[in-house]
Amino acid sequence: MAQTHFGFQHVDEGDKARHVRGVFDSVASRYDVMNDLMSAGLHRLWKRYTITVANVKPGDQVLDIAGGTGDLAMAFAREVGPTGRVFHTDINEAMLREGRTRLLDAGVVLPTLVCDAEHLPFADNSFDRVSVAFGLRNMTHKELALAEMHRTLKPGGKLLVLEFSRVAKPLEKAYDWYSFQVLPKLGKWVAGDEASYRYLAESIRMHPDQETLRQMMKSVGFGHVDVHNLTGGVVALHVGIKC
Numbered sequence: 001m002a003q004t005h006f007g008f009q010h011v012d013e014g015d016k017a018r019h020v021r022g023v024f025d026s027v028a029s030r031y032d033v034m035n036d037l038m039s040a041g042l043h044r045l046w047k048r049y050t051i052t053v054a055n056v057k058p059g060d061q062v063l064d065i066a067g068g069t070g071d072l073a074m075a076f077a078r079e080v081g082p083t084g085r086v087f088h089t090d091i092n093e094a095m096l097r098e099g100r101t102r103l104l105d106a107g108v109v110l111p112t113l114v115c116d117a118e119h120l121p122f123a124d125n126s127f128d129r130v131s132v133a134f135g136l137r138n139m140t141h142k143e144l145a146l147a148e149m150h151r152t153l154k155p156g157g158k159l160l161v162l163e164f165s166r167v168a169k170p171l172e173k174a175y176d177w178y179s180f181q182v183l184p185k186l187g188k189w190v191a192g193d194e195a196s197y198r199y200l201a202e203s204i205r206m207h208p209d210q211e212t213l214r215q216m217m218k219s220v221g222f223g224h225v226d227v228h229n230l231t232g233g234v235v236a237l238h239v240g241i242k243c
């Protein structure tokens, strides 16, 4: 069977999704607190920026892929209003359950669905916006997932891919020290799981850099792709338009 990477390990392609599921089953209940802690709250600003760039209108149809605990879905739900619809989806039930509880506690009711991004159960040309935040990195066949996102967008629709990316050279040393020395220890103390946060650091290094991802999006049909570097390239927002 073909091999792929799971962090720095090589695994059979057919096994990667199971390994990724193990990570998110393990961290789901501590996911939000870890996000705030390890990014010093910056993930909220990155997501806020994504919402602004998405420029969702009342009445829009939005698909949030790998939506996890629901940060983007909740923000989009407020923008589309009662005439629009946001689908909160993820492949992992534990993450979705955390998200659905948060959404309901906030008084936001929307469809929550288990969905594999590589095989989306939606018709062609269904959505005005498709988003995926910190999810693409974990997918086995990224081109296939991007092609599905393209297929389900309406012509003129926008894909927003928020993901860790390649940091600017001057930040590299400090970022590597933080990623490999601090992050796994934080994971151990707060989430009781060192290995999953080592996987996070490793998977970021294995993810395509800004330009490679831009080309991947173009190769599946996005006519125009903009790249927004955030926090010195720690994170990048790729915005693709289906022309």
Ligand SMILES: C[S@@+](CC[C@H](N)C(=O)[O-])C[C@H]1O[C@@H](n2cnc3c(N)ncnc32)[C@H](O)[C@@H]1O
Binding pocket: 020, 024, 065, 066, 067, 068, 069, 070, 071, 089, 090, 091, 092, 095, 115, 116, 117, 118, 132, 133, 134, 135, 136, 138, 139, 140
């Ligand atoms: C780091 S979490 C991101 C959650 C949320 N979007 C956020 O930004 O906080 C990554 C998510 O990707 C999901 N995921 C991984 N592979 C997936 C796939 N093939 N299809 C859909 N979701 C997937 C995981 O289950 C996990 O919930």
